[in-house]
Amino acid sequence: MIITKENILExxxxxxxxxxxxxxxxKSASLIGTISDKRNTNLAIFxxxxxxxxxxxxxxxxxxxxxxxxxxxxxxxxxxxxxxxHINKDIFKNAHQTSARYxxxxxxFDECGLTPEYSQKLKAPYVKESKIKIGLKFVExxxxxxxxxxxxxxxxxxxxxxxxxxxxxxxxxxxxxGSITISGLDSYHETKRITRLSYAKP
Amino acid sequence: MIITKENILExxxxxxxxxxxxxxxxKSASLIGTISDKRNTNLAIFxxxxxxxxxxxxxxxxxxxxxxxxxxxxxxxxxxxxxxxHINKDIFKNAHQTSARYxxxxxxFDECGLTPEYSQKLKAPYVKESKIKIGLKFVExxxxxxxxxxxxxxxxxxxxxxxxxxxxxxxxxxxxxGSITISGLDSYHETKRITRLSYAKP
Numbered sequence: 001m002i003i004t005k006e007n008i009l010e011x012x013x014x015x016x017x018x019x020x021x022x023x024x025x026x027k028s029a030s031l032i033g034t035i036s037d038k039r040n041t042n043l044a045i046f047x048x049x050x051x052x053x054x055x056x057x058x059x060x061x062x063x064x065x066x067x068x069x070x071x072x073x074x075x076x077x078x079x080x081x082x083x084x085x086h087i088n089k090d091i092f093k094n095a096h097q098t099s100a101r102y103x104x105x106x107x108x109f110d111e112c113g114l115t116p117e118y119s120q121k122l123k124a125p126y127v128k129e130s131k132i133k134i135g136l137k138f139v140e141x142x143x144x145x146x147x148x149x150x151x152x153x154x155x156x157x158x159x160x161x162x163x164x165x166x167x168x169x170x171x172x173x174x175x176x177x178g179s180i181t182i183s184g185l186d187s188y189h190e191t192k193r194i195t196r197l198s199y200a201k202p
Numbered sequence: 203m204i205i206t207k208e209n210i211l212e213x214x215x216x217x218x219x220x221x222x223x224x225x226x227x228x229k230s231a232s233l234i235g236t237i238s239d240k241r242n243t244n245l246a247i248f249x250x251x252x253x254x255x256x257x258x259x260x261x262x263x264x265x266x267x268x269x270x271x272x273x274x275x276x277x278x279x280x281x282x283x284x285x286x287x288h289i290n291k292d293i294f295k296n297a298h299q300t301s302a303r304y305x306x307x308x309x310x311f312d313e314c315g316l317t318p319e320y321s322q323k324l325k326a327p328y329v330k331e332s333k334i335k336i337g338l339k340f341v342e343x344x345x346x347x348x349x350x351x352x353x354x355x356x357x358x359x360x361x362x363x364x365x366x367x368x369x370x371x372x373x374x375x376x377x378x379x380g381s382i383t384i385s386g387l388d389s390y391h392e393t394k395r396i397t398r399l400s401y402a403k404p
Contacts, residue, residue, distance in 0.1 A: 025230035026228055026376065053349040055219075145342060146254075147254065157207055174386075181391075186400070189396060195389075202313065
């Protein structure tokens, strides 16, 4: 069947949100850790983290419009650093719970049963329970004029990871790390590798 | 172990590319179909498609710097329309092959064994073999100044999908559709749903 934009605009709001959020396919599952100038920690689940560049190493994610208070983005702008932590099978329920609306002075670490952890190099909390932890320095926030979302880019400062997850060619086995993937807003999936393919030539 | 930015910058180039591309976790697997003003079709695999907004319905993806010729972006700007087609288990090898460097006048549809399909509404080719096909109108390209990549936003014009994939709440079962996920540059994974979780409250 063909569903047009006009059909989508006529959908009931929650149905539409669920439907359109399914369209991008499988998504990364990350917890973004931040801290405010006043030392309040914040932790939030994101499913929009993508690769931006390898040299210099950088990642991006999309923030919803900041017309309402977004603690994550506010902290990132205040402090200049944040962490991206892969969500694994053992913590996906805790991670999902961070999407509840907590007050700014409440830490999702406490409320959701996750443990903040700090490195010497970065002024932002990692998630101890995560197996792949990435520390980033904020470099750019590009507003999408179309709908007010913000594409946030950070440069990788450091990565905390088990050596055994890194392959001989540099590939990191995120499946072995137990990292999961999300579809829609609330569906969590584990993965099973089909294969790796070699570099394609005409 | 801790791997710093300085370590990463010292990695051999291909090792670094493979390593950093693993950091974003699992990614969507899409084929983007375009056509030039001269009616040359183009098809390219992307793993950076993400949700931008539900109302109006929109998706985004990241283009690498256009310092070299990027047929996909050139066509999108010329014609104003493109398609995003989910990659499923039956076509992931064909999809991977589109990443080879073909000349502009060669169609990846022909070279990679996939079939262009057109709807009445959209001036861009869909991939017949895909189970979830999305037609989009180009609305915005935001350059990331940090490294010259471009975040491309499109508004959904129409979606071609089997009715049976759409749940009662609007959730589209991308796993049932056979959509796959990618990690790193070349690792393909099928998925197994763990569960769906309900809307989180404090």
